[in-house]
Amino acid sequence: MLSVLVAAAPACSRSSTIGAAASDAVPPAPAFDGWIIKSDTVIAHDKIGAVAARLGANVKGLRNVTYEVKGKTIQVNVIAAPDSTEANKVYVSLTTAKAPWAAVRKGDVVYEFVGQNDVMQDIKTAHDKLAGP
Secondary structure (H helix, E strand, C coil): CCCCCHHHHHHCEECCCCCHHHHHCCCCCCCCCCEEEEEEEECCHHHCHHHHHHHCCCCCEEEEEEEEECCEEEEEEEEECCCHHHHHHHHHHHHHHCCHHHEEEECCEEEEEEECHHHHHHHHHHHHHHHCC
16 A cells, blocks of 8 residues: 655655754654654655645645554654644545545644555554544
8 A cells, every 4th residue: 555645755854854843843753552663754844745735735744654563564644734624635635545544633633554454453553542532
């Protein structure tokens, strides 16, 4: 399964080297039991226009996080929108193109889960945890 955001990865900056304004625009990577963060990259603001266009929404920040889960790889794209209307556009775009459990909306932030078929149960479990109260 491919993500609509995978194309953004080559034009990214490590979160440790990006300016405070860009890293403040997108929340940190979510934590899940047994998931080990292998990379955590905040995409430079000037590089997210193409992603925003594909999603049909305004995006103020984007973070790509790769986890190792039981020896497999799962990516979570953290997409920060400027407001509720734009967050809803991001969420609808993702859940229209993918399974409903592939995205979670929390306020103005949408979390997109990306992985192969062999990690779908892990993604569903993480989705439910993140979507919970």
